[in-house]
Amino acid sequence: MHDPDFSQRFLFDDTDVRGEMVALNDSYQHVLAKHAYPEPVALLLGELMAAAALLVGTLKFDGLLVLQARSSGAVPLLMVECSSEREIRGIARFHADQIEPDVGLRELMPEGVLAMTVDPREGQRYQGIVALEGADLAECLSVYFANSEQLPTRFWLKADTRRARGFMLQALPADRLKDPEARTNSWQHLTTLADTLTTEELLGLDNETLLHRLYHEETVRVFEPNALRFECSCSRERSAKALISLGEEDLRRLIEEQGGQVSIDCQFCNQHYVFDAADLAQLFAGGGSQAPSDTRH
Missing domain, CATH: 3.55.30.10 (Hsp33 domain)
Incomplete structure (x- = not known):
């Protein structure tokens, strides 16, 4: 079948x-x-x-x-x-x-x-x-x-x-x-x-x-x-790479303007990837895109 x-x-x-x-x-x-x-x-x-x-x-x-x-x-x-x-x-x-x-x-x-x-x-x-x-x-x-x-x-x-x-x-x-x-x-x-x-x-x-x-x-x-x-090709890792391309200073300013976190939404599957200041520090320290706390999606 x-x-x-x-x-x-x-x-x-x-x-x-x-x-x-x-x-x-x-x-x-x-x-x-x-x-x-x-x-x-x-x-x-x-x-x-x-x-x-x-x-x-x-x-x-x-x-x-x-x-x-x-x-x-x-x-x-x-x-x-x-x-x-x-x-x-x-x-x-x-x-x-x-x-x-x-x-x-x-x-x-x-x-x-x-x-x-x-x-x-x-x-x-x-x-x-x-x-x-x-x-x-x-x-x-x-x-x-x-x-x-x-x-x-x-x-x-x-x-x-x-x-x-x-x-x-x-x-x-x-x-x-x-x-x-x-x-x-x-x-x-x-x-x-x-x-x-x-x-x-x-x-x-x-x-x-x-x-x-x-x-x-x-x-x-x-x-x-x-x-x-x-199958949607979005991922937290790809979203993190997109954020990194903005540069650390601009990204830090964006997170502050957005009330402490920024969200990347996939238009294809409606998945939401949330990043905050702790994620930012981890990304630019080379620590990868996995959330350092249990509050991320």
Whole structure:
């Protein structure tokens, strides 16, 4: 039996196309539980989480993938991070008074841009940017790959506040099909069939049933699933490093101004890290970030 959150790769044996499916249940609920998101915002955030989980499966790297959408509208920020270990977290910023029911990407994020950043632990950081001009996030991502020098890739993304699902097809370098026209026809055939997917099918069907319904006339090889989970990368140690970067004098002044302690709050998971003058002395004496008393969190 699958984990409640997983991605699963599949491959068409007779042509040069691969695919990926992702299901997010627990991790999506973890993200939604941290903030009171209006439903339209929650749906967008679920779709972006599914997209990040799909993309991590296409990349061979050790590090972090970040999808960040910004706009001048009711949702100024959507952000999802997914590590190569498939640890995922996400957040949205929104203006509740500007959000109406049943609105989508174009209404919520006008003049928007989507940045995809690959941040490996070793090697060079890469970022690509696309305008949010499509009808939905899936179309925007598909356009990004169509306009880049990367392999043609199509996305189908859906969420319903309980679960988020993603489906992706990606063309591979010529191997089984060398003829350009045959490759084009094959790609169009497979993506046209995927375009028939309904929201109910993508959200409700298990992977085996979904693939059979779409591609029962094709030879499809399905690989073992990879588990995904919600995991926030914040920590007291990282918070301490951020404080140290302010400098001892400025940090001491800040603690005094804040009534004897300063708190760093993680926007992703709502964890609070509290530091006082004793912590400050310990940090700059090289004593580490662990609280010297039993009153810290």
